[in-house]
Amino acid sequence: MSRLQAELMMKTNIVRRKSLAQNSIPPIISSTTERKELYTKGKPLWFNIDGEASDCYVIGVAGGSASGKTSVSRQIIEGINIPYVVLLSMDNFFKGVVTEEDKGDAAIGDYNFDCPDAIDWELFLETINRLKQGKATKVPHYSFVEHRRIESKCETVYGLASVVLIDGIFTLHNTEVLQLLDMKVFVNTDSDVRLARRLMRDLTERGRQLPDVLHQYDKFVKPGYDKYIGPTILNADVVIPRGRENKVAINLIIQHIKRQLEARHIKTSYDELISMTSAHKPSNLFVLPENNQIKAIQTLLRNLETTRDDFIFYAERLMRLSFEYALNFLPHREVEITLEPRDSQDKIQYHGKRFSGQGLCGISILRAGETMEKALMKVTKDIRIGKLLIQNDEFGSPCLHYCRIPQSSRKNFVILMDPTISTGHAAMMAIRVLLDHDFQEENIILVSLLMANCGAQAISYAFPKVSIITATLDPEYDAESGRIIPGFGNFGDRYFGT
């Protein structure tokens, strides 16, 4: 049996199982496991040993339609096996058939998608550039059934990826894109094999009819390959004959990428971060000055015998005290006001102060951060509140599942709240998300009731301009139990009574 026949047989099985619902291109994935479906994904400890952001490594994978570009890209992602890899499919950047004018009198099968003009290059370049800079990036979603982008399905990627893989038929065509690529790959698959795969895929996944697929292939796909895509093989650094079956070539690429990442000192391990911070003296970490009141509240909170009612009452008191302390970190300017006492002719000048920042909002890191919202609203009038839900994945890396930010601009100030901070992972990711939303690092104030020293150190090292405020700084964190020692017990459980 030929390879082609074997592929067709494998596909026949898939035909029975797949439905038209799976018509669109694979979504971007940003982790080594592509099964997870998250609102967005996170980012690594994104800096090198000098504390500076490292560039992400960008790989372009080109080749004819159905040559195996996506399959090869996924194998590369699996092989490099690090979190925070983004697979960006150029298929999402087809302009599509939007207006009647686009269609003309011709049927959809007479629209030429296989020439570079069918791609929205401006948006494509902007997207790659934003990903490279680690900015929050909205990636469009294209439907091959409806021949247009589906706004409601676009996905937002946050943070600086370690590696970005871009796959698409014209990836090695445009000079501006070529300049952004660190590695250029061309998947070179026999044209008969490509046609057979495309037939199966378009019938099963893209809602097409056999005569239309053959007509489109003959009229546009083949000539487009010969004219625009095939010649870009000359721009490639590496050519992979036979696509994903070519394990030797794929392994060589994986080894090369790993070496490049090592050379760029991309750090993804928390242990490495902690070892780097051991000599670090945090100048942006502020612990509430201890007095009798604060010590007494801490004593009550630490005591596991304290009732839930009391725990909530005293935790909220400590929150208000912490926020009052934190508000001092906002910029204030001198103002002069004139007082006119009722019983006197003399006016009195008073030298006062007024908040001089432009806008302030509060953002809680869910779930526990939500407990601090009420206290913040008690001390800051009419403040707008946003939320971030960050949870660790199976590798212990924080992932962003939900993000609502009420206002964000370079000038706004933000109070980020989480009652307890142990490793600092979630807080660091939250800060990263705020930076991606254009908040300035120096305008972020992180407020917590209890921090483990290692977490506070790590955040301070990564973000030296953020003001980090905690009511309590405890010396130890036990990674096995996930407890801060001595700590408050499980804050969420004690507060929510769970």
Ligand SMILES: Nc1ncnc2c1ncn2[C@@H]1O[C@H](COP(=O)(O)OP(=O)(O)O)[C@@H](O)[C@H]1O
């Ligand atoms: N070596 C292979 N053997 C069998 N099927 C393959 C092979 N490579 C790719 N395919 C299948 O062919 C289709 C197109 O592959 P894909 O990787 O999506 O190509 P491209 O991204 O170049 O369009 C998919 O259905 C994929 O599962």
Ligand SMILES: Nc1ccn([C@@H]2O[C@H](COP(=O)(O)O)[C@@H](O)[C@H]2O)c(=O)n1
């Ligand atoms: N509405 C559209 C848009 C594009 N195509 C075809 O997709 C091919 C590229 O995608 P691959 O995943 O195969 O690389 C390209 O050859 C276009 O003909 C389409 O059929 N309909």
